[in-house]
Amino acid sequence: MGHRGLSLPASPPWTCIRCQTRRKTSGLPIRNRSFQQHFSTARKSHKLKSAISRGVLFGGTALAAGGGSLYLVDDAKHYYEATERSGRVVTTLYACINDYKTTLKSPPENEADAAALLKACHKRCAERTLRVLEKNGSIFIKLGQHLSSMGYLLPLEWTETFIPLQDKCPVSSYESIEAMFLKDTGKPLTDTFETFEELPIGSASLAQVHRATLKGSGERVAVKVQHPSLEEWAPLDMSLTRFSFSMLKRFFPEYDLEWLSDEMSLSLPQELDFSLEGKNARRAKEYFSHNPKLPLVIPEVKLGQKRILIMEYVSGHRLDDLQFLDENNIDRDDVSAALARIFNEMIFGQGAPLHCDPHGGNIAIRKNDRRRGVNFDLILYDHGLYRDIPTKLRRDYAKLWLGVINSDEKEMRKYAKEVANINDEQFPLFASAITGRDYNTVTRSIVSTRTQEEKEHIGTALGDGMLQELVYLLGHVPRIILLILKTNDLTRSLDESLQTRQGPVRSFLILARYCARTVFQEQMEIIQTSGNRFAPRNIMRFLKAWGDYMKVRLKLTGYEWYLSARRTIGLPPLALAV
Numbered sequence: 001m002g003h004r005g006l007s008l009p010a011s012p013p014w015t016c017i018r019c020q021t022r023r024k025t026s027g028l029p030i031r032n033r034s035f036q037q038h039f040s041t042a043r044k045s046h047k048l049k050s051a052i053s054r055g056v057l058f059g060g061t062a063l064a065a066g067g068g069s070l071y072l073v074d075d076a077k078h079y080y081e082a083t084e085r086s087g088r089v090v091t092t093l094y095a096c097i098n099d100y101k102t103t104l105k106s107p108p109e110n111e112a113d114a115a116a117l118l119k120a121c122h123k124r125c126a127e128r129t130l131r132v133l134e135k136n137g138s139i140f141i142k143l144g145q146h147l148s149s150m151g152y153l154l155p156l157e158w159t160e161t162f163i164p165l166q167d168k169c170p171v172s173s174y175e176s177i178e179a180m181f182l183k184d185t186g187k188p189l190t191d192t193f194e195t196f197e198e199l200p201i202g203s204a205s206l207a208q209v210h211r212a213t214l215k216g217s218g219e220r221v222a223v224k225v226q227h228p229s230l231e232e233w234a235p236l237d238m239s240l241t242r243f244s245f246s247m248l249k250r251f252f253p254e255y256d257l258e259w260l261s262d263e264m265s266l267s268l269p270q271e272l273d274f275s276l277e278g279k280n281a282r283r284a285k286e287y288f289s290h291n292p293k294l295p296l297v298i299p300e301v302k303l304g305q306k307r308i309l310i311m312e313y314v315s316g317h318r319l320d321d322l323q324f325l326d327e328n329n330i331d332r333d334d335v336s337a338a339l340a341r342i343f344n345e346m347i348f349g350q351g352a353p354l355h356c357d358p359h360g361g362n363i364a365i366r367k368n369d370r371r372r373g374v375n376f377d378l379i380l381y382d383h384g385l386y387r388d389i390p391t392k393l394r395r396d397y398a399k400l401w402l403g404v405i406n407s408d409e410k411e412m413r414k415y416a417k418e419v420a421n422i423n424d425e426q427f428p429l430f431a432s433a434i435t436g437r438d439y440n441t442v443t444r445s446i447v448s449t450r451t452q453e454e455k456e457h458i459g460t461a462l463g464d465g466m467l468q469e470l471v472y473l474l475g476h477v478p479r480i481i482l483l484i485l486k487t488n489d490l491t492r493s494l495d496e497s498l499q500t501r502q503g504p505v506r507s508f509l510i511l512a513r514y515c516a517r518t519v520f521q522e523q524m525e526i527i528q529t530s531g532n533r534f535a536p537r538n539i540m541r542f543l544k545a546w547g548d549y550m551k552v553r554l555k556l557t558g559y560e561w562y563l564s565a566r567r568t569i570g571l572p573p574l575a576l577a578v
C-alpha cells in the first residue's frame with residue numbers, strides 16, 4: 001500500500017483517513033500525484049490533530065508489546081505491574097513528543113527567545129523522563145546513567161537532570177538474595193559463607209554487593225549478586241526501550257537515536273551474565289600484571305556464575321573524595337596521570353581489553369605507601385562490558401589523536417576518515433564529539449581547560465541543527481568508536497572532578513606518548529614482516545622510526561619537566577605540539 005493514512009480498498013474511491021478527503025476517479029494508479037500531493041500537505045496539517053490518536057495507537061501497541069512478552073507471567077500482580085511499567089513509559093513518551101512538537105511548531109522570531117523556550121522544553125521533558133526512570137528502576141536506571149554521561153550528544157538540560165541517577169541504588173531484600181543463591185547454586189548461603197552481611201555495601205542498577213567471609217579460609221570477599229527482579233523485567237524493559245527509541249525516530253526522523261537501543265540490546269545481555277564478567281576481570285588482571293608500574297588493582301575472582309560473582313574484597317574511596325586525597329597527601333595530578341595511563345593502555349596496548357564503563361562508581365582509590373613512584377592504588381570494579389579494539393583501528397585512532405594534539409587538521413581529517421569514514425563536512429562535528437571540545441578549540445589547541453561557557457556552547461550549538469547531524473553521524477560510525485567515545489567522556493569527567501592543578505595538559509602528554517608508541521610499534525611490525533630484518537633498507541627504516549619516536553619522547557619528557565617547574569612556581573600550563 002502507498003503510505004500510512006490511505007485506506008485503500010481494492011478500487012476507488014480511496015479515502016484519506018486524516019481528513020476523509022476522497023479520491024473518486026477510478027482507474028488511476030495508486031501513486032496518483034495529485035492525491036499524493038494532497039496527502040503530503042494534509043499530512044502536515046493533520047499531524048497534530050492525529051497526535052492524540054497516534055498516542056493512543058502507540059500506547060496500545062506498547063501495552064500489547066508488554067502484554068505479549070508477559071503471557072508467560074500468569075500471576076495477576078505481575079501482569080498489573082507490567083501494565084503499569086509500560087503505561088508510565090508510554091504516557092511520558094507521548095507527553096514529551098507532544099511538548100517538543102508544540103515548542104518546535106512555531107518558534108518565536110527572536111533567536112534568544114526560541115532558544116530559551118527550547119531549553120525549558122528540554123528541562124521539562126528531562127524531568128518527566130527522570131521520574132519514570134526512577135519509578136521503573138532496573139535497566140532504566142542503567143539507561144539514564146548512560147544518557148547522563150553523553151554530554152557530547154544530549155543537551156545539558158538532559159544530562160544534568162539525569163545526574164542523580166548516577167547514585168541511584170535500588171536495593172533487593174536479603175530474603176530475595178538468599179532465595180536466588182539457593183536457586184542458582186543449589187546451596188544455602190550458609191554452606192559457602194561463614195558470615196554474610198545482610199545490608200549491601202554497594203548497590204547499583206544491575207546488582208548489589210555484600211561483604212562476606214568464606215567458610216573454611218575465613219577470607220573476606222565481596223559477593224556481587226544480580227537484582228533478582230531483573231530476570232523478570234529485563235526483556236519487557238528492553239522492549240519498552242526499543243519501542244521508545246523507535247517512536248522517537250518515527251516522530252522526529254531526523255533524530256534517529258535507535259543505535260542507542262541497539263547498543264543496549266547488544267551490551268545488556270553481556271552485562272547481565274556475571275560469568276562473563278568473571279572472565280573479563282581475570283583477563284584484565286592478567287594483562288595488567290605485565291604492567292606493574294601502573295597502580296591498578298583488580299579484585300581476584302573466586303567464582304563467576306550467571307547471577308553471582310564472588311571476588312576478593314578490596315575497598316577504597318571514591319575518586320572525587322578530594323578530602324580523602326588531601327588528608328592522605330595523595331597528589332591529584334598523579335591520580336589523574338595514573339588514570340590516563342591505565343585507560344590509554346586499555347585503548348592503545350596490544351591485545352589489551354577495554355573497560356567500557358569507567359564511571360565514578362567503578363573506580364576507587366586507596367592509600368598504598370609501598371608503591372614505587374606514587375602512594376596509592378586505583379581499584380577497578382565492574383568488568384561487565386569489555387571490548388577489544390581491532391589493531392588497524394587502534395593505530396589509525398592513535399594517528400588521529402596525534403593530529404589533534406598537533407592541531408594538524410589535514411592529518412585529523414585523513415584519520416577521521418580511516419577510523420569512522422567521516423567526510424569533510426562531518427569532520428568538525430566528529431572532532432568535537434571525540435575531544436568533547438568546541439571545534440574552534442580543537443583547531444587552535446586542545447590543551448586548555450574546558451570552560452562552563454564552552455560546555456554550554458556545545459549544548460546550544462546542538463540545538464541549532466548540529467544535533468541532527470551528530471545523531472546521524474553517531475548512528476553510522478563503528479560501534480567500537482561509540483564505546484571509545486563513551487570511555488573518553490567518562491574518564492574526562494572523572495579527570496575534571498579531580499580538579500587538578502595542571503588541567504588536561506598532563507593527560508594529553510600521556511595520550512601523546514601512547515599514540516607515539518603505537519605508531520612506533522606499527523613501524524617495527526612492518527620491518528619485522530618485510531623479510532630480512534638486517535637488510536640495509538630495514539636498518540635505515542628502523543633507525544628513522546626509532547629516532548622519530550625518541551624525539552617525541554624526549555620532547556614530551558622535556559615538556560613534563562617544564563610543566564612541573566611551572567607548577568612549582570604557580571604558573572598555568574601552556575599549549576603543546578609534539
Ligand SMILES: Nc1ncnc2c1ncn2[C@@H]1O[C@H](COP(=O)(O)OP(=O)(O)OP(=O)(O)O)[C@@H](O)[C@H]1O
Pocket residue numbers: 201202203204205206207208209222224299311312313314315357361362381382383384
Ligand atoms: N571486590 C570488591 N570489593 C569491595 N567492594 C566492591 C567490590 N566489587 C564491587 N564493590 C562495591 O560495589 C559497588 C558496585 O559494584 P559494581 O560496579 O561491580 O556493580 P554494578 O551493578 O555493575 O554497577 P554499575 O553497573 O552501576 O557500574 C562498587 O562501586 C564498589 O563500591
